[in-house]
Amino acid sequence: MLTKGLEDYLELIYKTILNNKNIKAVDIANEFNISRSSVSEALIRLADLDLIIYEGRKGIKITKKGITEAKKIINKHNILLKFFNEVLKIDYQIANKNACKIEHVADDCVLEKIKNFSDFCIKNNINGENTID
Amino acid sequence: MLTKGLEDYLELIYKTILNNKNIKAVDIANEFNISRSSVSEALIRLADLDLIIYEGRKGIKITKKGITEAKKIINKHNILLKFFNEVLKIDYQIANKNACKIEHVADDCVLEKIKNFSDFCIKNNINGENTID
DNA sequence: AATTATTGTAAGGTAAACCTAACATTATGT
DNA sequence: ACATAATGTTAGGTTTACCTTACAATAATT
Numbered sequence: 001m002l003t004k005g006l007e008d009y010l011e012l013i014y015k016t017i018l019n020n021k022n023i024k025a026v027d028i029a030n031e032f033n034i035s036r037s038s039v040s041e042a043l044i045r046l047a048d049l050d051l052i053i054y055e056g057r058k059g060i061k062i063t064k065k066g067i068t069e070a071k072k073i074i075n076k077h078n079i080l081l082k083f084f085n086e087v088l089k090i091d092y093q094i095a096n097k098n099a100c101k102i103e104h105v106a107d108d109c110v111l112e113k114i115k116n117f118s119d120f121c122i123k124n125n126i127n128g129e130n131t132i133d
Numbered sequence: 134m135l136t137k138g139l140e141d142y143l144e145l146i147y148k149t150i151l152n153n154k155n156i157k158a159v160d161i162a163n164e165f166n167i168s169r170s171s172v173s174e175a176l177i178r179l180a181d182l183d184l185i186i187y188e189g190r191k192g193i194k195i196t197k198k199g200i201t202e203a204k205k206i207i208n209k210h211n212i213l214l215k216f217f218n219e220v221l222k223i224d225y226q227i228a229n230k231n232a233c234k235i236e237h238v239a240d241d242c243v244l245e246k247i248k249n250f251s252d253f254c255i256k257n258n259i260n261g262e263n264t265i266d
Numbered sequence: 267a268a269t270t271a272t273t274g275t276a277a278g279g280t281a282a283a284c285c286t287a288a289c290a291t292t293a294t295g296t
Numbered sequence: 297a298c299a300t301a302a303t304g305t306t307a308g309g310t311t312t313a314c315c316t317t318a319c320a321a322t323a324a325t326t
Contacts, residue, residue, distance in 0.1 A: 005283070026303060038284055040305060056304060057292065088246040101238040110231045113221040117261050126259065128250050138313070159273060171314055173275060189274060190322065 002049075004104040007073050008032060009042055010051055014062055014070030023060050076103040076111050083118040089128040135182075137237040140206050141165060142175055143184055147195055147203030156193055209236040212244050216251040222261040 002010070009028050016023040025039040047054040051066035062070065077099050084095035121127060135143070142161050149156040158172045180187040184199035195203065210232050217228035254260060 003282080024303075034283090035285060036304065037286085037306080041283080084243065084246075088243070088250055090243060090246055094240060094242060098238075098240055098243045102235055105231075105234040105238060107227060107231055109227060110217065110221070110223060113217075113223055113261050117221055121259075128246050136312085157273075167313090168315060169274065170276080170316085174313085 002069070005032075006042060006046060006049075006051075007104055008100075009039070010046060010062075010066060010070050011073050011077070013046075013052060013060055014067060014074065017062055024057075025060075073103060076106065076108075079111050079115045079118065080106075082122075083114050087118050087121045087127050135202070138165075139175060139179060139182075139184075140237055141233075142172070143179060143195075143199060143203050144206050144210070146179075146185060146193055147200060147207065150195055157190075158193075206236060209239065209241075209244050212248045212251065213239075215255075216247050220251050220254045220260050 009032070012028060012031055013023050016027070025043060026036055028034075028042075029036045029039045043052065043054045043060065046052045046066070049065075050063055051069055053061040053063060080099035080102050081095055084090040084098060085092055088095075090098075142165070145161060145164055146156050149160070158176060159169055161167075161175075162169045162172045176185065176187045176193065179185045179199070182198075183196055184202055186194040186196060213232035213235055214228055217223045217231060218225050221228075223231075
């Protein structure tokens with residue numbers, strides 16, 4: 001299983017590539033406030049796991065396996081974000097921050113249940129603002 | 134801030150004491166499948182933080198500060214457990230396991246919102262079993 | 267009481283994930 | 297083209313949270 005750090009980096013790599021932008025090691029370092037050398041090591045590890053193709057300055061490419069993995073993580077993130085923000089009506093920044101942390105620890109089956117419940121609540125306008133007596 | 138490990142150990146210490154039972158370092162080691170020496174270190178750290186009074190074989194006592202802290206963690210745990218198990222209708226063991234992980238990373242304000250929403254859902258019989266089309 | 271088992275501690279080790287500093291390489295600006 | 301800046305890598309270090317092994321102290325069994 002991927003560590004929280006590797007998941008975060010892969011997530012950023014995929015999102016950036018999806019946006020048709022290039023991503024460099026230094027960008028990851030800046031985004032997460034870690035050193036370039038730490039990123040260097042992490043990218044080698046992601047490459048070892050066949051999640052990215054890393055050729056230093058030549059760029060970072062994501063593999064099919066990497067895309068699958070990144071999508072999973074982003075999916076988890078989005079389920080949590082949506083639930084926190086749209087159902088519980090938690091401030092977006094805080095919702096996002098908490099989604100970022102919980103996405104690495106919550107089991108798939110829990111996320112699945114949250115997703116279904118969240119969709120139901122949104123459809124029926126049940127949320128944290130109209131549920132207070 | 135306490136680490137996940139220290140929070141877990143303190144939680145167990147408090148729960149055991151609440152049950153009028155004594156708790157020893159070896160019990161913590163067994164519960165979390167870690168070595169006695171790791172527990173030994175952790176207990177010294179908890180004592181340094183004034184959360185417990187630790188005197189080796191003479192026993193482990195919890196301080197007022199420790200009780201306050203333990204209650205906070207257990208409260209978080211219970212909010213999550215209740216939401217997962219009673220609202221989302223997730224299997225108790227899985228609900229508990231996930232509560233255990235998320236309690237260490239979720240912000241207080243998120244837990245607060247989950248609690249309110251959870252109570253509302255329970256009161257109105259809105260749950261993961263009657264919300265599927 | 268003597269033996270055996272249990273418990274706690276100390277010493278030293280490991281792996282992960284970070285760090286800084288120094289260096290090499292590649293881009294960029296003039 | 298050259299100087300400067302940006303980027304990636306290497307080497308070596310730190311911290312955290314574990315570990316094992318060995319030993320000391322206490323408790324339990326016979």
